[in-house]
Structures are given as structure tokens and as C-alpha cells.
Amino acid sequence: MLQVLQYDLQAPDILASETVVAEYDGFLDENGVPTRFYGLQLAPDNKIYGNIPGFNSRYLHVIDQPNLPGPACNVIQHAIYLPAHNFGTLPNLPFFRLGPAEIPCDSLISQTLTPETGQPRDIRVWPVPAADVLYFSADAVWDEPLRLVLFDAFGRPALDRQTVRLEPTAIVPLEGLPPGVYFYSLLQRNGRGVKAGKVVRTK
Numbered sequence: 001m002l003q004v005l006q007y008d009l010q011a012p013d014i015l016a017s018e019t020v021v022a023e024y025d026g027f028l029d030e031n032g033v034p035t036r037f038y039g040l041q042l043a044p045d046n047k048i049y050g051n052i053p054g055f056n057s058r059y060l061h062v063i064d065q066p067n068l069p070g071p072a073c074n075v076i077q078h079a080i081y082l083p084a085h086n087f088g089t090l091p092n093l094p095f096f097r098l099g100p101a102e103i104p105c106d107s108l109i110s111q112t113l114t115p116e117t118g119q120p121r122d123i124r125v126w127p128v129p130a131a132d133v134l135y136f137s138a139d140a141v142w143d144e145p146l147r148l149v150l151f152d153a154f155g156r157p158a159l160d161r162q163t164v165r166l167e168p169t170a171i172v173p174l175e176g177l178p179p180g181v182y183f184y185s186l187l188q189r190n191g192r193g194v195k196a197g198k199v200v201r202t203k
Helices: none
Strands: 003-006 019-023 038-042 047-049 056-063 075-087 121-124 133-138 146-151 155-165 170-173 180-187 194-200
Touching: 019 075, 146 194, 155 170, 155 180
Parallel strands: none
Antiparallel strands: 003 019, 038 047, 047 056, 056 075, 121 133, 133 170, 146 155, 146 180, 180 194
């Protein structure tokens, strides 16, 4: 890309709000590679970073204040010089800006936690992938009811069951949920996580 375009997503006519906020300045890196714009991505620091298309390069562009209109967003071309060459990609930066949540959701972690008292008890979840129903069970007696929260791929709660009993097996219908990837958290009454993981609904 030779230009960076900005759109006001709250404007009545989004396409009509198009503004050119940067044009490629002709800069070449040490290998003669043109540092055009490519692969823009919002990062957790609320800046947008972009790399260079088609070549190994050590430069990244930065949009310093992407929410400010027009030139005030401050596009800084070839602003960052990387310690090594980079080709075609930026790192994945998952950060959903959901604010403080009652239930922490980390889609990168799937683990079984040991309850505060008693012996470790593993919890099984099946089938994965699932069509119409999920089953939850424990390999030992688990008298305490748990809370189950299912999040969609954007981190939004899609299902919340306050009382899930694992004795003998908890059956959780999935009707009303569209096909896709979901992340679940099982919690005790005090909010402590017992198990978290990922499931897939196929239809």
C-alpha cells in the first residue's frame, strides 16, 4: 500500500469519512527495499503497527494515536528498527479490551487446578468437537456445584450456568449457539477457577 486510510466508524456514512493520513515517503531500507505499508495491527498499547510487504525488512511503521482524526493520528513511517529481519507477519497480540471482568478468560491456557482442600480431582470434558451437547464429569466425588461460563471467540459470554453438578455427569445442551470455537471456565462459589479449556461446536 502506498497510502494509509482512516475511517470514522461512528460516522453515518463510514465510506464518506475516508481520509488519507499518510503517503509512502519513498524511504528504502539498507537493502534497497521500499518500506511501503502492510499488515496493520492494533496492539495492547493502543497503537497500530505495520510491517513491510513482500520483503525481509527490519522496519515497522507506527500509528501513534489511531483514534485521533486526520493527521493528528500521527503516522510515523519506518519508526522502529528491529534487531532482526522480519518477513510478512506481525506477532499475534490478543487483547480484547473487555475491561475488568468477573471471570478472567485466557484463551491461551487450558489447565486443571487442584481444589483448595482434598485430593486432586481431574475433570473430563467431551466430546470435542461437539454437535449438540457437552458432558462434564470428575474422576472422584465432587459434591460442590460449579459455575460454567462459555465464551465465544471474541471473549464474550455465550452461555452461563450457575449450577453444574458433576455427579454423576453434567449434561450441557448447546442449542442456540452457532458453530465455532468456545472457551470455557469452571469456577467454585468463591470464583476460584477449577478448569479452563477450549471446545468446538460443529453444527
